[in-house]
Amino acid sequence: MKILAMVKRVVDPEVKVKLTGDAQLDPSILDYKLNYFDEYSVEEAVRLKESGAASEIVVVCIGSGDAQKEIRTALAMGADRGILVETDEADRLDSLTKAKLLAKVVEREEPGMVLMGKLAVDSESNAVGQMLAALTGFAQGTFAFKCEVDGDTVTVGREVDGGTSDVKLTLPAVVTADLRLNEPRYASLPGIMKAKKKPLEVIDPDDLDADIDLDEPAIEILGYELPPQREAGEIVDSVDALIDRLKNKAKVL
Amino acid sequence: MSTILVVAEQLGGELKSATLPTIGFAKQAAAATGGEVVVLVLGSGASGAAEAASRFGASRVLYVDGAQYADYLAENYAPAVVEVAKSVGATVVCAPSTTTGKDFLPRVAALLDAGFVSDAIDVAEVDGDVVYKRPIWSGNLIARVTSHTDITAVTVRTTAFEAPAEGAAVSVETISVSSGAATNAAFVSFDQVKTDRPPLTDADVVIAGGRGLKSGEAFGMLEELADKLGAAVGASRAAVDSGYAPNDWQIGQTGKIIAPNLYIGVAISGAIQHLAGMKASKVIVAINKDPEAPIFQVSDFGLVEDAFKAVPELTSKL
Incomplete structure (x- = not known):
């Protein structure tokens, strides 16, 4: 079975945000890294290959030329080859536009499973996996903490409100990773050296012939604003004082 | 004229409280765009959830009964929601930003070729555009976005909207859909955490x-x-x-x-x-x-x- 592992080069969400006068992001603050939810999905793909359930892992990324770095990170963890759908507009593309591009890659590669993080920690849409499943007709197992392949099926344990839920999917399927799925490995030095020699194909999005307009994505980002800030309040010196404030000042007890 | 379709969430025939602020969002969206709110409930023997959803200001409440909705599964929900969205002429399809809403609504969006707005905390009409606000970057930043597709799918951050005041009920319309049960996916189990305490998202x-x-x-x-x-x-x-x-x-x-x-x-x-x-x-x-x-x-x-x-x-x- 071939696995496609979708990865994203994301903005580090912990950077100190700075906006320009016209409500756009100040590019000088941006710092990029591999989306950490994708580390879990790449790890799961590598484990499936180690167990014999998968034969090849292809890492796929929509991003600028710089995203080759994130693809190499995934290759160093044990994936076999990479595909970069190269565009400088990646940060402005919405989930539907990306899912349509990835659906074309799926059509070309015909994987038995697509693995990806449940969300990207910068744009936080939590949508591309589900959309990709819809566009390809694949079954979907989202927010996975368990992914057990048995022949042509996969049982996915899902983190859901109020508990956990299992679904049984017939392959091919899209599985999106949550945090209890595994513990991602650190790439070893030999892994990093080997990754440099692994094949990495660069595709022009126009060549995928997807039904999209990169200049006018489905969702347009008009601008940004900072959320309201909370002020630090009072430090009390005892449990008694805390109870007093909650009863008499905040009136919540 | 816009039609805002709310996909309600229910468990075992009981309306989940996350549905109510989602109707609150829908009413705000309808007010901004001059439209009406329609609520859809999918379930098996769950008409009680539809009755419960009928007193919060929606113009219509639709109920679809089917054995395939007894347990939640995205592959069963999505085609039914798509069918109803088309039949009512929905311009916006929304659901609470719960693990259920986040699971099936992007699937619905892709099938409707609809732009998708995740975790909306505000909606308003600004200079002819419907503008949504949504938190990104771990809540460090808020993005203002607008949709260029005919239909837009929106998951709603329920803490950002009030439940509408309870009023007179509209009568629930039971309707049927042609989509059946998925053949490539099956619900196996739901292991509910047993607790006597209130759910985290509802607790005072x-x-x-x-x-x-x-x-x-x-x-x-x-x-x-x-x-x-x-x-x-x-x-x-x-x-x-x-x-x-x-x-x-x-x-x-x-x-x-x-x-x-x-x-x-x-x-x-x-x-x-x-x-x-x-x-x-x-x-x-x-x-x-x-x-x-x-x-x-x-x-x-x-x-x-x-x-x-x-x-x-x-x-x-x-």
């Missing part, structure tokens, strides 16, 4: 514990405090990752978004991704022995003390 008071508690047993003292206050118990991701608390308790960007009247964080440092999940709480209390813990920067009342001393004392004095 939430007590949350962090990695500083150093063990799962230490959460016992939080549970005693919670029982005294009728509170829910939550945890930081660090505590969940360390195995001290179940994943369902996780508050934060990757867990649940809460906005209780009172939040008490115990031995929680206040990582940005945790703050993203609780900083809309009305009153925030932090108990931490480290005076430099970032959570004190957002708390209304802070107590610098060891949790193992402060929490039992608090419980005994309340």
